[in-house]
Amino acid sequence: MIPLHQLLVNLDRPKSRLIWLRNPQVPVLPRDLATGKVPLTHEAIQALPNWRTAAYLRDLLMDSGVLPHIDRRLLLFERCLAQRLAATVDAEHARLLQHFSTWHQLRKLRAKAAKGPLGTGTTQECRQQTTQAGAFPIWLAARDVTLDACTQTDLDAWHTEKYATRRPAQAFLRWCMDSHRMPRLTIPNRPTTNPHPMGQHQRVAALQRVLAEGATSLRVRVAACLVLLFAQPVSRIVRMAADDVLRDGSHVALRLGDPPTPVPEPVADLLLDYLQALPASTPAINQNSPWLFPGRRASQPMNPATLRDVLRELGIPVEKGRPSAIRQLVLQAPAPSSPKHSATTARALPASPPKPEPPGKTTRPATTTDETIRAEPHRRRQQPDVRQTLTHACTHQIRAALWKPRWPEATSA
DSSP states (O other): OHHHHHHHHTOSOHHHHHHHHTSTTTTHHHHHHHHTSSOSSHHHHHTOSOHHHHHHHHHHHHHHTSSOOOOHHHHHHHHHHHHHHHHOOOHHHHHHHHHHIIIIIIHHHHHHHHHSOOOHHHHHHHHHHHHHHHHHHHHHHHTTOOGGGOOHHHHHHHHHHOHHHHGGGHHHHHHHHHTTSSOOOOOOOOOOOOOOOOOHHHHHHHHHHHHHOOSSOHHHHHHHHHHHTTOOOHHHHTTOBGGGEEEETTEEEEOSSSSOEEOOHHHHHHHHHHHHHHHHHSOGGGTTOOBSSBOSSTTOBOOHHHHHHHHHHTTOOHHHHHHHHHHHHHHHSOOOOOHHHHHHHTSOOOSSOOOOOOTTOOOOOOOOOHHHHHHOGGGOOOOOOHHHHHHHHHHHHHHHHHOOOOOOOOOOO
16 A cells, blocks of 8 residues: 555645545545455455445556556446346346346457557447346336247337337347347347538638637637547547647647648647646646546546537537538548559550551550559659648648638728
């Protein structure tokens, strides 16, 4: 527990630390962990009743190196799953739900967590699948039907009542069919439509409003520019690090890929102002985090759902703004041309028809081969850099959005 003590002592803003320690549940947990009353393991902390305080303390223990690092969202899903299994009354239903969650959901979540941090949408989808997987056997039991005797009529009736709500159960149904727990049936599929993207004028107007709005926090304005201008998803925005903002003299770039993407001047000033004010607005528990959008948990970025809700309050719907930005960037990007096709089509037609060849001898049509292109470098035509092209289009859009015509004043004769 010494590393935890050193982490708390070295934190800035002692007032926030004292406020946290005034919680009557907080001093009890470190005392029980230090005395051995509660084992210092993830499993023991998962079983504690006051799970919010325990989860916050567990983040501090992982950040200080006392506990091995495990994906936080994976741990929260495991706790939610344990609570749902404990609340299931029927033992057969609980056993079926446990098998599905262990061999299907947890296996995939742990494999994804080994490659990178889990997103909020991934764990939220698994929770919905677990909820509907527990509701489907109960719904069948109310119709006096067992899972192995389920028919196509029952499956159609299940989806007809509340299709949007019960659609997550399809993962559980496929798993039951693959594991021969229910007959092989056809899962109804109802096509859904995506929301229409914002119009170009609406997106430009929203970008103008974000850049001119001074009362809104810099964090929200920067995130809105990343969505409207660079078409970045919220899940990727919160995972951006402060080091992803590159500054070379008067030029500012974002490390969205390779090579970095230049940032136009109005957004660049906004981004630099945000970086300058970032230490003062970062929670004390997260001062040493590398995130560009730090959260309120130790070493954790901002919750994507929280950022999405704040953007929606500002009038920036991410589901409509990002597709609009992607469409506009693609429309302004020139079509790539093939070097071989360009050299072949640019060849002039012969002035006179070719002479006939002797019998038994054929001549290959005159085409521009790879050897010819390599031998004549001036005939090459390189593929355009798509990222650079999109960057120029992005810069053109923001300049067009901020440009205001200046009409000459009328002069009297």
